[in-house]
Amino acid sequence: xxxxxxxxxxxxxxxxxxxxxxxxxxxxxxxxxxxxxxxxxxxxxxxxxxxxxxxxxxxxxxxxxxxxxxxxxxxxxxxxxxxxxxxxxxxxxxxxxxxxxxxxxxxxxxxxxxxxxxxxxxxxxxxxxxxxxxxxxxxxxxxxxxxxxxxxxxxxxxxxxxxxxxxxxxxxxxxxxxxxxxxxxxxxxxxxxxxxxxxx
Numbered sequence: 075x076x077x078x079x080x081x082x083x084x085x086x087x088x089x090x091x092x093x094x095x096x097x098x099x100x101x102x103x104x105x106x107x108x109x110x111x112x113x114x115x116x117x118x119x120x121x122x123x124x125x126x127x128x129x130x131x132x133x134x135x136x137x138x139x140x141x142x143x144x145x146x147x148x149x150x151x152x153x154x155x156x157x158x159x160x161x162x163x164x165x166x167x168x169x170x171x172x173x174x175x176x177x178x179x180x181x182x183x184x185x186x187x188x189x190x191x192x193x194x195x196x197x198x199x200x201x202x203x204x205x206x207x208x209x210x211x212x213x214x215x216x217x218x219x220x221x222x223x224x225x226x227x228x229x230x231x232x233x234x235x236x237x238x239x240x241x242x243x244x245x246x247x248x249x250x251x252x253x254x255x256x257x258x259x260x261x262x263x264x265x266x267x268x269x270x271x272x273x274x
Contacts, residue, residue, distance in 0.1 A: 133223045135216035151185040155236040157229045159195025160205035168251035175257045176213045188213040193224035
């Protein structure tokens with residue numbers, strides 16, 4: 075689209091701005107201002123990494139039923155990625171709260187999921203199976219027997235939890251056992267927990 079003055083023949087190209095001036099003899103003319111209208115730059119896409127705002131690195135492991143499970147399977151759902159092992163005392167402390175919230179109506183309404191990665195502790199699959207049955211856990215658990223994913227995520231202590239939004243972007247990282255208040259905040263709005271913090 076261009077702007078023109080039929081009396082004086084001025085044409086202002088599209089994308090430029092102009093101002094209307096009145097001449098001393100009552101005529102009109104356009105003064106072109108050499109300033110292009112700036113289009114906002116597109117927002118850069120998140121990069122893969124371990125910081126808040128990064129896309130969480132993808133991986134594939136096997137669950138307790140022998141099924142291969144990938145992190146990207148949970149795209150479209152807010153996800154708690156939890157690194158743990160059964161003989162970890164702090165892991166044992168947080169699990170009842172995690173299971174309670176995983177099965178709660180608010181979590182189900184938001185399609186909130188937990189993907190637990192058994193790593194670091196050296197507990198074998200049978201030990202994990204027994205623990206799951208004794209504690210009636212219903213969220214998915216995968217085995218990181220070679221500690222490949224624990225290494226990928228630089229896990230140095232357990233439990234460690236990454237909270238991801240439905241696009242797989244890290245919203246918060248929590249070291250130590252998760253508390254009720256943490257899960258309530260994440261369930262209400264994943265971005266409101268936009269920080270790295272200690273548990274409880």
